Amino acid sequence: MEKVVKIPDWLKRTEVGVCPCCAAGRGRGFIEKNIEAMASFLKEVLEPESFSNKRGLLQAIDPRARLFGALLFIVSAALLKGVLSITGLLFMVAAMSLASRINVIILFRRTLPVLAFTLFLVLPTMFNFITPGAVIVKIFSFNYFDLYISKQGLENISVFLLRVAAMASILSLFILTTGYPDIFRALRSFPIPRFFITALSMTFRYIMVLIKVAEDSHMARKARTIKSLTVKEGRGWLASQIWLIMQRSMEIAEGVSLAMAARGFTGEVKTMSSFKMRGRDYIWMGFAIFVLLLSAQA
Amino acid sequence: MHIPDGYLSPKTCGILYLAMAPVWYLAARKLQKTLQAKEIPTLALSAAFTFVIMMFNIPIPGGTTGHMVGAVVVACMLGPWAAVVAVSIALTIQALLFGDGGVTTLGANSFNMAFLMPFAGYYVYHIIAAGNPGQKRKWIAFLIAGYVAMNIAALAAAVELGIQPLIASSPDGRPLYAPYPLSITIPAMAASHLLFFGLIEGIGTAMIVSYILKTNEAVLYKPAVNPLRRLWIGLGILILLTPLGLLSQGTAWGEWASKELKALLGFIPEGLKGLEGFWTSLMPGYNIPGFDSQVKSALGYVISAALGSAMIVLTIYIAGRIWKK
Numbered sequence: 124m125e126k127v128v129k130i131p132d133w134l135k136r137t138e139v140g141v142c143p144c145c146a147a148g149r150g151r152g153f154i155e156k157n158i159e160a161m162a163s164f165l166k167e168v169l170e171p172e173s174f175s176n177k178r179g180l181l182q183a184i185d186p187r188a189r190l191f192g193a194l195l196f197i198v199s200a201a202l203l204k205g206v207l208s209i210t211g212l213l214f215m216v217a218a219m220s221l222a223s224r225i226n227v228i229i230l231f232r233r234t235l236p237v238l239a240f241t242l243f244l245v246l247p248t249m250f251n252f253i254t255p256g257a258v259i260v261k262i263f264s265f266n267y268f269d270l271y272i273s274k275q276g277l278e279n280i281s282v283f284l285l286r287v288a289a290m291a292s293i294l295s296l297f298i299l300t301t302g303y304p305d306i307f308r309a310l311r312s313f314p315i316p317r318f319f320i321t322a323l324s325m326t327f328r329y330i331m332v333l334i335k336v337a338e339d340s341h342m343a344r345k346a347r348t349i350k351s352l353t354v355k356e357g358r359g360w361l362a363s364q365i366w367l368i369m370q371r372s373m374e375i376a377e378g379v380s381l382a383m384a385a386r387g388f389t390g391e392v393k394t395m396s397s398f399k400m401r402g403r404d405y406i407w408m409g410f411a412i413f414v415l416l417l418s419a420q421a
Numbered sequence: 422m423h424i425p426d427g428y429l430s431p432k433t434c435g436i437l438y439l440a441m442a443p444v445w446y447l448a449a450r451k452l453q454k455t456l457q458a459k460e461i462p463t464l465a466l467s468a469a470f471t472f473v474i475m476m477f478n479i480p481i482p483g484g485t486t487g488h489m490v491g492a493v494v495v496a497c498m499l500g501p502w503a504a505v506v507a508v509s510i511a512l513t514i515q516a517l518l519f520g521d522g523g524v525t526t527l528g529a530n531s532f533n534m535a536f537l538m539p540f541a542g543y544y545v546y547h548i549i550a551a552g553n554p555g556q557k558r559k560w561i562a563f564l565i566a567g568y569v570a571m572n573i574a575a576l577a578a579a580v581e582l583g584i585q586p587l588i589a590s591s592p593d594g595r596p597l598y599a600p601y602p603l604s605i606t607i608p609a610m611a612a613s614h615l616l617f618f619g620l621i622e623g624i625g626t627a628m629i630v631s632y633i634l635k636t637n638e639a640v641l642y643k644p645a646v647n648p649l650r651r652l653w654i655g656l657g658i659l660i661l662l663t664p665l666g667l668l669s670q671g672t673a674w675g676e677w678a679s680k681e682l683k684a685l686l687g688f689i690p691e692g693l694k695g696l697e698g699f700w701t702s703l704m705p706g707y708n709i710p711g712f713d714s715q716v717k718s719a720l721g722y723v724i725s726a727a728l729g730s731a732m733i734v735l736t737i738y739i740a741g742r743i744w745k746k
Contacts, residue, residue: 153477153478153479156478157476157477157478160476160477160478161476164476167519194524197426197524197525198431198525200426200427201426201427201430201431201434201525202431204591204597233520234520237425237520240425241425241427245600248600248601253600254600275595278595279595279596279600280600282597283427283598283599283600286427287425287426287427287428289427290425290426290427290523290525291425291426291427291520294426294517294520294523294524295520298517298518298519298520303518306517306518316449318449318461318464319449319506319510321461321465322461322464322465322468322506322510323465323510323513323514325461325462325465325466325469326464326465326466326468326469326472326510326511326514327469327514327518328465329465329466329469330469330472330473330514332469333469333470333473334473334476337473337476337477358479358624358628359628359632361477361479361628362628362629362631362632363632365474365477365494365629365632366629366632366633366636368470368473368474369470369498369633369640372466372467372469372470373463373466373640375462375466376462376463376465376466376467377462379462379465379466380461380462380463383461383462
C-alpha cells in the first residue's frame with residue numbers, strides 16, 4: 124500500500140508574532156527572522172517526504188540509478204547552447220515530474236528563488252547598452268542615445284535563464300522524489316570516500332538536533348523580551364547562543380564517538396543496502412547517457 | 422556567494438573540482454592524524470554547526486541583518502584543515518539536499534568558501550594577533566580576518582564569473598554562461614562585500630570567537646607549530662627566488678620609463694615628462710648606482726632585494742613591538 128506522509132497545514136506555516144519586540148534597531152528583529160528561517164528550513168526538509176513515497180516514474184527507479192541519471196541530465200543542461208534544445212530538456216523534466224506524480228507548479232516553486240535572482244542579475248544584458256544588436260522593442264530615443272531590447276541580448280538571457288531553470292529543476296525533481304536516507308545510500312555507490320558520506324549523513328541528522336536547540340533558545344528569548352534589544356545586546360545574546368550551539372555540538376560529538384567506539388566502530392563504515400538494480404534502472408541510465416551524448420553533439 | 426548551477430561553464434567547473442581534489446585529500450589526511458577515532462562525529466558536528474550558523478541573521482548597526490559563512494570561525498576553533506572539510510560538507514548538503522548553490526559548481530563554491538576563506542582568515546588572524554595580544558587586539562584581529570577572508574572569497578567568485586565571457590562564448594561572441602565581464606563582476610562583488618557582507622562576516626567572527634575567548638579559551642584551535650613559521654618559510658623561499666627576475670627580458674607592463682614610452686607611443690605624455698625627475702631613489706631600477714656591468718648589476722639587484730625585504734621586515738617588527746595591546 125502506498126505510504127503517504129501528511130504534514131498538517133499549521134506545521135507548514137511560518138507565522139511569527141506581530142510584536143517587533145526582538146528588533147535590534149529598526150524593523151523586524153533578528154530573533155524573528157531567525158525563527159522564520161529555521162521554520163522554513165524545517166518545512167523544506169519535510170516537503171520531499173510526501174512525494175518520495177508516491178508511486179511514480181522516478182520513485183520506481185533505483186536511487187543509485189536515479190542519482191546517476193540526474194547528474195547526467197544536469198551536465199547535459201550545462202552543455203546545451205541553444206534555446207530550443209534547452210526548452211526541449213525542460214519539457215522532458217516537466218513530463219518526468221508529471222509521471223512522478225509531482226505537480227509542475229511545486230517544481231517551479233522550488234526553482235523560483237534561483238530563477239528570480241538570476242533574472243534580476245541578467246536583466247540589464249538584454250538592453251543595447253550591454254548587448255548591442257537588432258532592435259526588438261524600442262524603449263526610448265533621445266538625441267543620439269537609443270534604449271532598446273536587442274535580439275542578441277534577449278537570446279543571451281533566454282539561454283542563460285533556461286539553462287539555470289533546467290539545472291535547478293532537475294536537481295529539485297531528484298530531491299523531491301528521493302528520501303534523504305536514500306540519497307546518502309545512493310552516494311555510497313559513487314567513488315567518494317566512505318568517511319565523507321558517513322559524515323554527510325551524520326551532519327544532516329545533527330543539523331536537525333542543533334536547529335532544535337537554536338529554535339528553543341530563540342523562542343525562549345522571544346517569550347521573555349518586551350523592550351527592543353540594542354544592536355550590542357542583540358549581538359552579545361546571539362554570540363552566547365552560537366557558543367551554546369558549539370558547546371552542544373562538541374558534547375554530542377564526544378558522546379557519539381564514545382557510543383560508536385563502544386559498539387566496535389573501528390573507522391570502517393559498513394551499511395546494509397537493500398537496493399537492487401533492475402532492467403528499468405539500466406534503461407533509465409542508458410537514456411541519461413543518450414541525452415548526454417546528444418547534448419555533447421549539440 | 423553560492424554560485425548556482427548554470428553560471429559557470431563545464432570547463433571551469435571541472436578545473437575547480439580538480440583544484441579542490443588535492444585540498445580535500447590533504448584535509449582528510451591531516452584530520453585522520455589529528456582527530457583519529459573521533460574524526461567522523463567531530464567533523465559531522467562541526468559541519469552541522471557551520472550549517473546552523475550560516476542560517477543566523479546577525480544584527481548590524483542601522484537595523485539591518487545579514488548572514489555569515491562562518492568559515493573563519495570554524496578555522497579558528499578547529500583549525501583550517503578541519504574547516505575545509507566542515508564547510509565542504511555543509512556546502513554539499515546545501516547543494517544536494519536543498520538545491521542551494523549547485524552540484525556542478527560545488528567545486529567552485531568549495532574552493533572559494535571552504536578553502537580560500539578559512540585559510541585566508543586563519544593566517545590574517547595569526548599575523549595581526551602575533552606575539553602576546555590583549556583582548557582588544559584579538560577582537561580586531563578576528564574582525565579583520567573575517568572581513569578580509571570574505572572579500573578574498575568574493576573576489577575569487579567574481580573572477581570565476583567574470584572570465585566566463587572570455588572562455589565560453591559562441592562563435593559569434595555571445596556569452597554562453599555568466600554574461601558579465603571582469604570589469605563588471607569585480608566592482609559589483611567588491612562593492613557589496615566591502616561595504617556589507619564583509620562587515621557581517623567580520624563582526625560575526627569577532628563576536629563569536631571573542632565570546633569563546635571570554636568563556637572557555639581552551640576550546641580554540643592551538644596549532645602544533647606556529648602558523649607564522651610556515652608563512653615565514655614561504656616568504657623566505659620567495660626572497661631566495663628573487664634572482665629569477667634577472668632572467669626576464671624587458672619591462673613589466675605599465676612600469677615604462679619615458680624612453681620606453683616614447684618607443685611605444687612615439688611621444689612622452691606631458692604630465693609624465695614634468696614629474697619624472699621629481700624623486701630620484703637611492704637605488705634606481707633595483708640597482709646600485711655605478712654597478713653598470715652585467716655581473717655588477719645582477720649583484721646590485723640581489724642586494725637591493727635583500728635590503729628592501731629587510732627594511733619591510735624591520736618596519737613590521739617595530740610596528741608589532743609598539744602595538745602590543
